[in-house]
Amino acid sequence: ILIDLNAASSTGKSVLQATNFDYVRLELSRMGLHVHLTTNRSVDRGGRRDSSKKVLVLEAGRSGVNDSLVTVPQHSFSFIGTDIDWLYNTAPQTHAANQTVNLSSGKASSVKASARARANVPKPDSRRDSAVNGLVWVRGPKEEYDAIEALGNAGWNWNRFYAAMEKAEALNPPSQDLVDQFGFVINPSSLGSAGPVDVSFPNFLPLQHQKFINASVQLGHTFNPDPYGGNNRGVFYSLSSQTKMAVRETSEFAYLDPVLSRSNLVVMYNGALVTKLNVTTIRATANDTQATDSTTVVTASASGVQVSFPDGSLQFAKVKPSTGEVILSAGTVRTPQLLELSGIGDKNILAPLGIDVKVNLPGVGANYEDHTITILTYLLKEPYLSFDALQYDPVLLAQQEELYKQGKGWLTFANSVLNMAPVDKILNSSEIATAKILLQTKPPTIQQDIYQGIRDRVFDVPQVEYLLFNSFSGGPVKLPNRSYVSMAVTHLHPLSRGSIHICSTSINDHPVINPNLLEAEWDRWFLAKATAYARKFFQTPAFQEIFEEEVFPTVADVSTDAEWEQFVKDNINAGYHSVGTASLLPRSKNGVVDTDLKVYGTKNIRVADLSIMPVLLSAHTQPAAYAIGEIAAGLIRGA
Ligand SMILES: Cc1cc2nc3c(=O)[nH]c(=O)nc-3n(C[C@H](O)[C@H](O)[C@H](O)COP(=O)(O)OP(=O)(O)OC[C@H]3O[C@@H](n4cnc5c(N)ncnc54)[C@H](O)[C@@H]3O)c2cc1C
Incomplete structure (x- = not known):
């Protein structure tokens, strides 16, 4: 059953009153969604679906289906500042000129889109997706997944993540035409072919992105024809989470659509804002190994969750006594918020707010990590063009919109071509020392x-x-009718760690988001070096052919080490790759979930989203989020 709460609040209320659910899953949208749905789907595949299990999925966001800004690959990032953005900002960043940094995050679902797709509305007009990310689909090197296991998480290694990512994805190999036009190269045997999530090359690659491969090779970087099999070093063509016809792929379409008709599934969206879990506790006994002091509560269980409906009423969604489960997938910002509001977290944070501490778990909201990014802007020579031309040339825009209806042209492109550089490619020997x-x-x-x-x-x-952004990103002057390109420089393994904690007892107050960017001297120094190095790409013959000049920062403004460090502090961006606030780690190491993704000290609460990642990878995060969903599905089924 699919319930748009803005339209059918009373139906939602009656369903909640009448049902005890086996699984209540918070939240539907994007990566988080698919755990339960995967549970259903995978069980189907194995022929063991248990349709007696009642599943409830709750999502605060609305559908983005009628908003082309979220459905067309080229429009990724356009959601920022709209009503499908949670509108997060960081706390002032002490080590980054005290600035607050944008941390937009998607608040949308696309169940209507899925319903439309089921009705066979042809692509790409089905506009079926509401995800908001940059579509980059890439994985890290094998060692980094194995390192997660080495932190004390038995079984959470490359083999498991790789199998789960392959299970989630279905590669659309590039057509011969795309190979001939743009040079796309891939090793299909390193990718899954039968999963629900379509991954494809865009049907267009801007000239500057083609040249980026050449510029990298001219600087001594290695071209990598097979970055998906456990070694992503070097420059390569990256895939996008989009269909062959250039419609963005999402977890809703991939995982929800095939199971929407099931009578044991209820999905409430467009205003199903979960405010807290109702948690009851049993006190520790002397022989309980988890007890650390006489007041420790060791077994907490959720009887259900409270949901705020669009009409302002507070409803209760119940899980079955003794067997039901609550699965949190609210993301790295909201999962720790919900745990803390429910009494699960650091007693030193909860008690002063008057929250009854059900499980003292100091790791909740701690170990918060994000990639850090700087962006440089360059002016293209005439007559070369970037996406900026779509803004100043209405004829070109109209042409491209027409082309997109056939799944072709500029609008099919969000990004492709990444250069994942090791230290020794960008630092000289004295810098390495x-x-x-x-x-x-x-x-x-x-x-x-x-x-x-x-x-x-x-x-x-x-x-x-x-990574190149195919447009102007910043700078003192933007010339009219001229096209720019930006170079994003991402520090993949920063050492600074921050936190996300509640500051009130209301779900409506954003938690304090403090990534603590650039706290570590290493982070400041290395990002400054890596950013300065980016200039070298533009000095290669490949780029000199098409770029006119650097506009931000200019050589006159920023050249010395000190100037680059200041540039980094003044212009830091968060990577939108937040992880770690409900870390998969042993409890003794400040972990929040165990290797079954169960929250320590609880009987029936799991987390299945990016907040469980204890450390970031040399990769964008969505494939890991899908992998976590696939793995969680297996754990829930006991497979
Ligand atoms: C602008 C941007 C660009 C990105 N680009 C890329 C990219 O190119 N490639 C890539 O791999 N990754 C990218 N990412 C990162 C990737 O999208 C995220 O890491 C991933 O979506 C995280 O998945 P999640 O399931 O942990 O959380 P989310 O996807 O954030 O899902 C959490 C869901 O929970 C809902 N929710 C939260 N609180 C509540 C509540 N109280 N009640 C009900 N519902 C609630 C939210 O509305 C949301 O739908 C990008 C992210 C952003 C923001």
Whole structure:
């Protein structure tokens, strides 16, 4: 049953009153959605579906189906500032000029879109998706997944993640035409072919992105024809989470659509805002191994969740006594918020707010990590064009909109071509010596073994990603009727760690989001070096052919080490790759969930989203989110 709460609040209320659910899943949208749906779907595949299990999925966001800004690959990021953006900002960043940094996050579902797709509305007009990310589909190197296991998480290694990512994805190999036009190369045997999530190359690659491969090779970077099999070092063509016809792929379409007709599934969206879990507790007994002091509560269980409906009423969704489960997939910002509001978290944060501490779990909201990004802007020579031309040339825009209806042209493109660079490609020998010294200092906020792992892998795995945005990103002057391109420089393994904690007892107050960007000296120094290096791409013959000049920052403004460090502090961006606030780690290491994704000290509460990742990868995060969903589905089924 599919219930749009804005339209059918009373139906939603009657369903909640009448049902005890086996699984209540918070939230529907995007990555988080598919755990239960995968549960259903996978069980189907194995012929063991248990349709007696009642599943409730709750999502606060609305459908983005009628909003082409969220459905067309080229429009990714356009959701920022709209009603499908949670509108997060960080707290002032002490080590980054005290600025607050944008941390937009999607608040949308696309169940209507899925319904439309089921009705066979042809692509791409079905506009079926509401996801908002940049569509980049890439995985990290094998060692980084194995390092998650080495932190004390038995079984959470490359083999498991790789199998789960392959299970989720279905590669559409590029047509011969695309190979001939743009040079796309891929090794199909490193990718899944039968999963629900379509991954494809865009049907268009801007000239500057083609040249980026050449510029990288001219600088001594290696071209990697097979970045999906456990080694992503070098420059390569990256895939997008989109269909062959250039419609963005999402978890809703991939996982929800095939099971929407099931009578055991209820999906409430467009205003199903979960406010807290109702948690009851049983006190520790003397022989309980988890008890750390006489007041420790060791077994907490959720009887259900409270849901605020669009009409302002508070409803209760019940799980079956003794067997029902609640699965949190509210993302890295909201999952710790919901746990804390429900009394699961650090007692030193909860008690002053008057929250009854059900499980004292200091790891909730801690270990927060994000990639950090700087962006440089360059002017293209005439007559070369970027997406900026779509704004100043209405004829071109109209042509491209027409082409998109056939799944062709500029609008099919969000991104492709990444350069995942190891340290020794961008630092000289004296800088490497400095790097080794800086890495000896452990910043205060990172855990010892996470720090050690990152430090020990620094020279083995990529440390910086270079990626082109096909438009102007910033700078003092934007010339009319001219096209720009930007270079995003991402530090892949920062050492700074922050936190996300509630500051009130209301779900409506955003938690305090403090990534603590650039706290570590290593992070400031390395990102400055990596950003300065980005200029070298533009000095290669391949780029000099098409680029006129650097507009932000100019050589006159920023050239010395000190100037680059200041540039980084003044212009830092978060990577939109937040992880870690409900970390998969042993409880003794400040973990929040165990290897079954169960929240420590609880009987029937799991987390299945990116908040469980204890450390970031040399990769964008959505494939890991899908993998976590696939793995969680297996755990829930006991498979
Ligand atoms: C602008 C942007 C660009 C990105 N680009 C890329 C990219 O190109 N490639 C890539 O791999 N990754 C990218 N990412 C990252 C990737 O999209 C995220 O890491 C991923 O979506 C996280 O998945 P999640 O399931 O943990 O959380 P989310 O996808 O954030 O899902 C959480 C859901 O829970 C809902 N929710 C939250 N609180 C409540 C509540 N109280 N009640 C009900 N519902 C609630 C939210 O509305 C949301 O739908 C990008 C992210 C952003 C924001």
